Amino acid sequence: MIELREDQDVYLTHFADRGQRTAAEPEWLRDLRRSAMDRFAALGFPTTHNEDWKYTNVSGIARLAARPAPAATLTRKELERLPFANLGCGVRLVFLNGRFSPKLSAAKRLPAGVNAASLASVLENGSAPLENHLARYAGFEENAFVALNTALFEDGALIEIAKGTVVEEPIHLVFVSVGGAEPWVAHPRNLILAGRGSQAAVIETYVASGEGVHFTNAVTEIVAAEGAVTEHYKLQHEGAQAFHVGTIQGLQERSSSLTSHNVGFGAALARNDVNVVLDGEGAECMLNGLYATTGKQHVDNHSTLDHAKPNCNSRELYKGILDGQGTGVFNGKIIVHKDAQKTNALQSNKNLLLSADAMINTKPQLEIFADDVRCTHGATVGQLDKDALFYMQTRGIPREAARDLLTYAFAGELFDRMNWAPARERLEQELYRKLSQGRKP
Amino acid sequence: MLIIRNLRAGIGDKEILKGIDLEVKPGEVHAIMGPNGSGKSTLAQVLAGRDFYEVTGGEVIYEGHDLLELDPEERAAEGIFLAFQYPVEIPGVSNMYFLRAALNNIRKRSGVEELDAVDFLELVKERMTALDMPEGLLNRAVNVGFSGGEKKRNEIFQLAVLEPKLAILDETDSGLDIDALRLVANGVNSLRSPKRSFVVVTHYQRLLNYIVPDFVHVMSNGRIVKSGDKTLALELEQKGYAELDELAVSELVR
Numbered sequence: 001m002i003e004l005r006e007d008q009d010v011y012l013t014h015f016a017d018r019g020q021r022t023a024a025e026p027e028w029l030r031d032l033r034r035s036a037m038d039r040f041a042a043l044g045f046p047t048t049h050n051e052d053w054k055y056t057n058v059s060g061i062a063r064l065a066a067r068p069a070p071a072a073t074l075t076r077k078e079l080e081r082l083p084f085a086n087l088g089c090g091v092r093l094v095f096l097n098g099r100f101s102p103k104l105s106a107a108k109r110l111p112a113g114v115n116a117a118s119l120a121s122v123l124e125n126g127s128a129p130l131e132n133h134l135a136r137y138a139g140f141e142e143n144a145f146v147a148l149n150t151a152l153f154e155d156g157a158l159i160e161i162a163k164g165t166v167v168e169e170p171i172h173l174v175f176v177s178v179g180g181a182e183p184w185v186a187h188p189r190n191l192i193l194a195g196r197g198s199q200a201a202v203i204e205t206y207v208a209s210g211e212g213v214h215f216t217n218a219v220t221e222i223v224a225a226e227g228a229v230t231e232h233y234k235l236q237h238e239g240a241q242a243f244h245v246g247t248i249q250g251l252q253e254r255s256s257s258l259t260s261h262n263v264g265f266g267a268a269l270a271r272n273d274v275n276v277v278l279d280g281e282g283a284e285c286m287l288n289g290l291y292a293t294t295g296k297q298h299v300d301n302h303s304t305l306d307h308a309k310p311n312c313n314s315r316e317l318y319k320g321i322l323d324g325q326g327t328g329v330f331n332g333k334i335i336v337h338k339d340a341q342k343t344n345a346l347q348s349n350k351n352l353l354l355s356a357d358a359m360i361n362t363k364p365q366l367e368i369f370a371d372d373v374r375c376t377h378g379a380t381v382g383q384l385d386k387d388a389l390f391y392m393q394t395r396g397i398p399r400e401a402a403r404d405l406l407t408y409a410f411a412g413e414l415f416d417r418m419n420w421a422p423a424r425e426r427l428e429q430e431l432y433r434k435l436s437q438g439r440k441p
Numbered sequence: 442m443l444i445i446r447n448l449r450a451g452i453g454d455k456e457i458l459k460g461i462d463l464e465v466k467p468g469e470v471h472a473i474m475g476p477n478g479s480g481k482s483t484l485a486q487v488l489a490g491r492d493f494y495e496v497t498g499g500e501v502i503y504e505g506h507d508l509l510e511l512d513p514e515e516r517a518a519e520g521i522f523l524a525f526q527y528p529v530e531i532p533g534v535s536n537m538y539f540l541r542a543a544l545n546n547i548r549k550r551s552g553v554e555e556l557d558a559v560d561f562l563e564l565v566k567e568r569m570t571a572l573d574m575p576e577g578l579l580n581r582a583v584n585v586g587f588s589g590g591e592k593k594r595n596e597i598f599q600l601a602v603l604e605p606k607l608a609i610l611d612e613t614d615s616g617l618d619i620d621a622l623r624l625v626a627n628g629v630n631s632l633r634s635p636k637r638s639f640v641v642v643t644h645y646q647r648l649l650n651y652i653v654p655d656f657v658h659v660m661s662n663g664r665i666v667k668s669g670d671k672t673l674a675l676e677l678e679q680k681g682y683a684e685l686d687e688l689a690v691s692e693l694v695r
Contacts, residue, residue, distance in 0.1 A: 391529040394489050395543035395599065396517035396550070405542065409533025 036150035072178035098186030113165030179210025254280030289318035293326025294438035459663035475660035518550035520606030626651030
């Protein structure tokens with residue numbers, strides 16, 4: 001018998017409270033939830049003694065005494081006003097406090113070969129595709145937050161792209177946290193299955209409507225089957241009191257291509273993990289990341305590129321813009337297995353500090369067991385170029401605009417890599433807005 | 442247009458400009474010559490508003506107002522332009538975007554309507570043709586990967602688009618071969634007008650064969666030690682700057 005600490009009791013209670021609903025679920029899922037809950041109980045919330053959480057103190061989350069997310073309402077007008085909520089995608093699934101909102105969603109007219117549905121409804125109507133995939137990729141043995149999500153998730157999206165299907169517009173998932181008086185927690189869970197030779201993009205947006213203390217604990221699993229070309233965006237921009245922990249876990253089969261754009265404009269505390277296993281020869285993975293903090297925001301990005309098979313390429317570029325008293329973390333792990341010869345892995349992390357009080361901790365972590373590989377990594381921390389600022393001012397561009405323009409230019413390389421133009425455009429606007437907010441006293 | 446009286450400036454305890462007096466009237470071209478370290482570039486930078494130089498004395502009156510009160514971008518809006526000795530590279534910002542932001546900020550401050558993308562492109566194309574600039578430069582990041590000559594031409598191109606009242610050229614001739622020098626000089630000459638003044642800072646007389654100045658001033662050790670017409674430049678070319686130190690001393694004694 002494991003003795004639980006008080007902060008874990010809250011979640012054990014949540015688990016017990018959903019007992020009836022769990023009982024109605026298929027046996028495999030019941031077993032899964034049970035073992036995940038046990039694992040969470042054993043692990044507990046990580047402390048800063050845990051190497052993976054060295055610079056991110058989650059005691060604020062552990063102490064939260066959050067209740068399960070209450071039902072929420074939002075008008076269409078309120079929704080469209082939120083950043084990254086409207087990106088011009090024909091298929092959009094909207095979730096309020098973690099629960100699917102059919103009213104706000106546009107998911108009826110799906111392109112041929114595409115299935116996009118709420119996970120809860122899939123579970124109600126027979127769970128065949130789930131049983132083979134759910135929780136097969138995002139392991140919870142070592143990650144308390146993934147364990148917690150697996151034990152307690154209520155909803156999210158299942159996206160299936162059939163073999164050979166080419167989808168032109170991204171499929172958009174919007175998770176809105178609607179502010180409330182009491183702290184609450186939601187565990188969105190997504191599963192993206194890209195069939196052989198398919199081409200598709202999925203955008204996940206995490207935003208908040210109204211201020212409030214809430215904790216979003218999200219997990220997304222992505223499988224790119226042989227030859228699939230998959231693009232994934234995570235655009236995260238929540239309230240100043242919010243907590244966000246998210247894990248994206250990808251699996252790539254032979255000759256597949258997976259591109260991840262991971263944008264974190266923060267919460268009070270945000271942790272955005274992206275892990276990909278390159279599990280078939282000739283797979284290519286590109287991880288792009290942009291994080292920006294103002295005020296006292298903290299944002300932590302961990303990534304793992306797990307080269308399990310030979311002849312795979314990975315390219316990782318993360319850029320951070322840190323203003324105010326913001327703090328950032330980048331930890332990029334690259335594992336090259338013994339037989340993953342001819343691996344080519346490039347990692348780069350660049351940071352721009354806009355104030356004297358901002359801080360970044362950046363660390364590459366290479367574990368290479370093969371001998372014929374090419375792995376490079378580099379990290380930079382710098383400030384805006386004073387000569388460039390003066391040059392722009394002498395051309396009539398006000399200092400603040402010059403500062404914003406240089407900052408934007410720093411991030412521009414990452415925007416250029418995004419294929420969906422409306423996402424690029426909204427990001428540009430939001431970055432400018434965030435920078436100007438950061439200047440307010 | 443521009444009156445500089447007893448201007449003193451430096452970095453920390455080190456005084457670089459030790460009392461400059463200069464008056465520039467509309468339409469005039471003034472050349473400022475002098476050896477390295479004489480303070481020519483510092484003068485150019487101080488006029489443009491570089492903040493790491495501290496002005497410790499004197500005054501600069503531009504069109505009847507105290508210039509030193511203004512931020513660099515305000516000076517630009519008032520019609521002052523500095524062509525840099527070392528134009529700065531700005532990765533990620535296209536020349537086109539940069540120039541349009543510059544022009545529209547200046548227009549906005551002057552209460553003139555901003556140019557839309559179409560009108561702007563038209564203006565830019567016209568000026569490019571006049572300066573024989575390759576069109577490809579527009580879409581490249583500001584000065585990134587430009588050759589030395591392209592950078593200098595880009596400065597003059599910016600000058601042509603922004604149409605300042607007072608243009609300060611800081612060693613625009615340095616690093617240019619004779620063909621590039623001719624192109625740059627032709628560009629400048631085509632922009633001369635009775636309302637536009639130039640201060641041309643240069644180490645060598647060679648540029649002044651092409652941009653013929655109305656006045657030549659010689660700087661040494663933070664002061665203007667001699668002023669004259671264009672023949673002074675030729676005289677310097679023959680005698681060199683070596684005699685200047687004596688000149689500076691004799692001026693002091695006097």
